[in-house]
Amino acid sequence: MSVRKTPSSGSAADRSAAKRRIYEQFARIGKALGSATRLELLDLLSQGERSVEALAREASLEMASASQHLRALAAARLVETRREGQRIVYRIADPSVVALFHAVRAAAKAQLAELDSVAQAYLQREDDFEPIDQSELARRLRDGTVVLIDVRPPEEFAQGHIRGAINVPPGDVSAWAAKAPRKKEIVAYCRGPYCVYSMDAARTLRAKGLRVRALPDGVNEWGAAGRPVARTATHGGRS
Amino acid sequence: MSVRKTPSSGSAADRSAAKRRIYEQFARIGKALGSATRLELLDLLSQGERSVEALAREASLEMASASQHLRALAAARLVETRREGQRIVYRIADPSVVALFHAVRAAAKAQLAELDSVAQAYLQREDDFEPIDQSELARRLRDGTVVLIDVRPPEEFAQGHIRGAINVPPGDVSAWAAKAPRKKEIVAYCRGPYCVYSMDAARTLRAKGLRVRALPDGVNEWGAAGRPVARTATHGGRS
DNA sequence: CTGACATTCAATTGAGTTATTGAGTAATGG
DNA sequence: CCATTACTCAATAACTCAATTGAATGTCAG
Numbered sequence: 001m002s003v004r005k006t007p008s009s010g011s012a013a014d015r016s017a018a019k020r021r022i023y024e025q026f027a028r029i030g031k032a033l034g035s036a037t038r039l040e041l042l043d044l045l046s047q048g049e050r051s052v053e054a055l056a057r058e059a060s061l062e063m064a065s066a067s068q069h070l071r072a073l074a075a076a077r078l079v080e081t082r083r084e085g086q087r088i089v090y091r092i093a094d095p096s097v098v099a100l101f102h103a104v105r106a107a108a109k110a111q112l113a114e115l116d117s118v119a120q121a122y123l124q125r126e127d128d129f130e131p132i133d134q135s136e137l138a139r140r141l142r143d144g145t146v147v148l149i150d151v152r153p154p155e156e157f158a159q160g161h162i163r164g165a166i167n168v169p170p171g172d173v174s175a176w177a178a179k180a181p182r183k184k185e186i187v188a189y190c191r192g193p194y195c196v197y198s199m200d201a202a203r204t205l206r207a208k209g210l211r212v213r214a215l216p217d218g219v220n221e222w223g224a225a226g227r228p229v230a231r232t233a234t235h236g237g238r239s
Numbered sequence: 240m241s242v243r244k245t246p247s248s249g250s251a252a253d254r255s256a257a258k259r260r261i262y263e264q265f266a267r268i269g270k271a272l273g274s275a276t277r278l279e280l281l282d283l284l285s286q287g288e289r290s291v292e293a294l295a296r297e298a299s300l301e302m303a304s305a306s307q308h309l310r311a312l313a314a315a316r317l318v319e320t321r322r323e324g325q326r327i328v329y330r331i332a333d334p335s336v337v338a339l340f341h342a343v344r345a346a347a348k349a350q351l352a353e354l355d356s357v358a359q360a361y362l363q364r365e366d367d368f369e370p371i372d373q374s375e376l377a378r379r380l381r382d383g384t385v386v387l388i389d390v391r392p393p394e395e396f397a398q399g400h401i402r403g404a405i406n407v408p409p410g411d412v413s414a415w416a417a418k419a420p421r422k423k424e425i426v427a428y429c430r431g432p433y434c435v436y437s438m439d440a441a442r443t444l445r446a447k448g449l450r451v452r453a454l455p456d457g458v459n460e461w462g463a464a465g466r467p468v469a470r471t472a473t474h475g476g477r478s
Numbered sequence: 479c480t481g482a483c484a485t486t487c488a489a490t491t492g493a494g495t496t497a498t499t500g501a502g503t504a505a506t507g508g
Numbered sequence: 509c510c511a512t513t514a515c516t517c518a519a520t521a522a523c524t525c526a527a528t529t530g531a532a533t534g535t536c537a538g
Contacts, residue, residue, distance in 0.1 A: 015435070016299070018361035022433055023275035023282075025347050025358065030278065033269030035496085036262035043262075052515060060255070065497065067516060077350045086505050086514050096345045103342035106335045108264050111316045119264065122257035194261055196254070274526085291485060304527060306486060311525095325484050325535050 032076035033104060037061065038069045045079060046098045046220055047152065047191050048159030049091035098220050105194070123194065129202050132187055132213045134225055140187075147181055150219075151190045151197040160219050162189065163228040173201045177208045185211045192218030271315035272343060276300065277308045284318060285337045285459055286391065286430050287398030288330035337459050344433070362433065368441050371426055371452045373464055379426075386420055389458075390429045390436040399458050401428065402467040412440045416447045424450045431457030 032038060040059050044050065050058075056066035070090050073079045078100075080093045092098055112119055132140075140146045141164045150157050150165040157167040168176045180186060186205060190197035193216045202212040223229040271277060279298050283289065289297075295305035309329050312318045317339075319332045331337055351358055371379075379385045380403045389396050389404040396406040407415045419425060425444060429436035432455045441451040462468040 015361065018358050019279075019433075020275060021358045022351065022361075023279045025351050026278045026343050027273055027275040028350075029343050029347050030269060030272030030274070031495095034266055034273040035269070036259060036266040037496095039262045039265045039269065040258075053513095062498075063515070064499080064517090067514095068496085071516075078346065083505085086512095088515060094346070094349065096342070096348075100342040100346045103335070103339040104265050104268050107317065107333070107339045108268050109335075110333065111267075112261065112264050119257050119260045122254065122261075194258075270525095276526090292483095301528075302485075303487090303529080306484095307526080310486080322535085325482095327485060 028076050029078070029100070032073055032078055033100075035069065035072075037065070038073055039101070039104070041066070041069055041073065042078065042092070042097070042101050043191070043194075045090060045092050046101055047156045047218070049082075049089050050155075051084075051087040051089055053087065055090065099224070102220070102224070122196070129199065129206075129212065129214045131216050134215070134217060134222060134227065137187060137215055138227060140185075145184060146187050147184050148187050148189070148215075149176075149201065151188050151201040156191075158232040160223070160229050160231045162219055162222050163230040165189070168201065170197050170200065173204045177205055177210065180205065180210055182210065185213060187213050187215055189215035190218065192216075192221060267315050268317070268339070271312055271317055272339075274308065274311075276304075277312055278340070278343070280305070280308055280312065281317065281331070281336070281340050282430070282433075284329060284331050285340060286395045286457070288321075288328050289394075290323075290326040290328055292326065294329065338463070341459070341463070361435070368438065368445075368451065368453045370455050373454070373456060373461060373466065376426060376454055377466060379424075384423060385426050386423050387426045387428070387454075388415075388440065390427050390440040395430075397471040399462070399468050399470045401458055401461050402469040404428070407440065409436050409439065412443045416444055416449065419444065419449055421449065424452060426452050426454055428454035429457065431455075431460060 033042075037059065041055055044055055044058055052067055052070060053063065055061075055070065056063050059066065061069075070079065070081075074081060074090075077093055078097045079090050082089045082091070137146070137148070141148060148162060148165040149168040150161045151168055151170055151173065152161075153169055154167055157165075157169075161167065188198040188201045188205070190201075195218065198214045202214050205212045219229055272281075276298065280294055283294055283297055291306050291309060292302065294300075294309065295302050298305065300308075309318065309320075313320060313329075316332055317336045318329050321328045321330070376385070376387070380387060387401060387404040388407040389400045390407055390409055390412065391400075392408055393406055396404075396408075400406070427437040427440045427444070429440075434457065437453045441453050444451045458468055
């Protein structure tokens with residue numbers, strides 16, 4: 001065993017041990033991403049912080065199960081927690097985590113098309129509504145020729161939305177149709193490309209004779225492209 | 240159970256099943272990333288395609304073990320294969336996979352600093368050599384005031400390198416020092432921020448009295464920033 | 479067709495992961 | 509202080525994954 005004494009460069013064994021540790025750190029992150037449940041929780045959290053109870057409800061999980069998965073995400077440092085009275089609020093630890101989730105989604109995109117027709121059918125947005133892209137929407141928002149609706153729960157809207165959007169929560173779409181402007185085109189968006197709130201809203205509105213298109217992105221994709229995001233001042237849960 | 244008959248929108252059960260399938264597709268990718276060994280293989284492959292035998296050797300794995308992990312990566316569609324005579328050559332399936340690997344690395348970066356001092360010690364580049372950044376290097380390459388050396392095996396150099404770099408494989412650094420220009424500053428780079436070939440080379444060259452700095456990026460990071468990458472025409476393995 | 483080589487497959491064993499259940503803990507309101 | 513709510517922890521059983529071994533497959537050189 002030739003052990004070099006040079007302080008700055010360790011032995012070959014030290015090296016490969018260190019290299020292994022580095023890859024093991026990376027693998028911690030990978031492991032945390034290796035569960036559909038945890039990815040769903042991450043996706044929800046990417047739309048805004050939430051309590052364990054809210055996450056369990058939205059992902060249809062047992063409280064204990066949600067808690068365990070969230071602990072796992074926290075152990076991988078993908079999320080952080082904060083106590084707020086009786087609740088523990090989880091949030092994404094760093095913008096790089098949202099970017100990571102998007103990278104996974106991008107890598108999965110091709111295979112979804114290829115080998116899961118059920119999922120594809122569920123997502124057929126293009127077939128029903130001509131999608132609008134970010135740059136066209138940005139231009140038309142400036143021109144004032146569209147009305148942009150954010151079809152998500154108010155809590156998510158408050159934590160960040162496309163500047164200029166108005167919040168029409170999923171349950172309120174029908175009611176909102178009555179007072180919707182009939183002259184302008186309506187653009188609906190929700191959480192992102194795999195979220196169907198905006199499509200549902202578009203179907204509902206079109207059935208009432210309105211002109212609607214859908215933006216396939218969410219507020220994170222919009223923000224990641226450097227476009228303006230607004231957030232409503234929160235008054236902390238229900239304090 | 241109210242089952243809607245509308246063809247375009249399925250029942251609530253269909254929905255949540257479809258949503259689950261989507262997250263399960265994402266999780267396939269996550270699972271593939273959940274092993275230090277597979278991440279090391281991906282990292283090697285991001286530097287260029289290789290046979291199973293070459294990968295097993297470079298990652299110090301049994302042939303069968305390397306093959307199984309590579310099959311797992313292939314099942315997640317992160318890598319593809321091609322037969323070349325008796326060998327099977329694996330390669331990254333899509334640029335989005337390299338981006339995914341980089342996203343994992345970025346998310347892991349903070350924790351490495353925080354909770355693995357062994358790995359940190361191994362990587363202490365800044366302490367020894369003033370790092371150069373991409374834009375400074377690009378400028379000085381244009382000016383011709385630096386000599387850029389690519390400290391990787393020739394096969395990797397051939398498959399893609401920073402335009403203007405000359406290849407000095409890890410074992411040849413000492414020999415190359417003799418004919419290295421003494422007037423210009425030397426910049427060394429290798430696979431990327433977690434690769435130590437360039438640091439080793441820099442130490443060796445500095446011990447011989449040369450002026451050396453290190454670029455912490457590899458060819459993928461350089462290329463991802465839209466900077467020019469060159470590749471040498473391959474003549475296909477050993478055909 | 480045979481032997482050599484690179485790779486994959488199959489079967490085994492041990493280790494790690496998941497969902498579930500029930501108990502334990504921290505903050506709040508009375 | 510007690511009850512309640514929100515959450516976490518511990519223990520279990522079912523399941524999945526990893527490393528290893530040896531056999532099987534595909535290709536090439538003769």
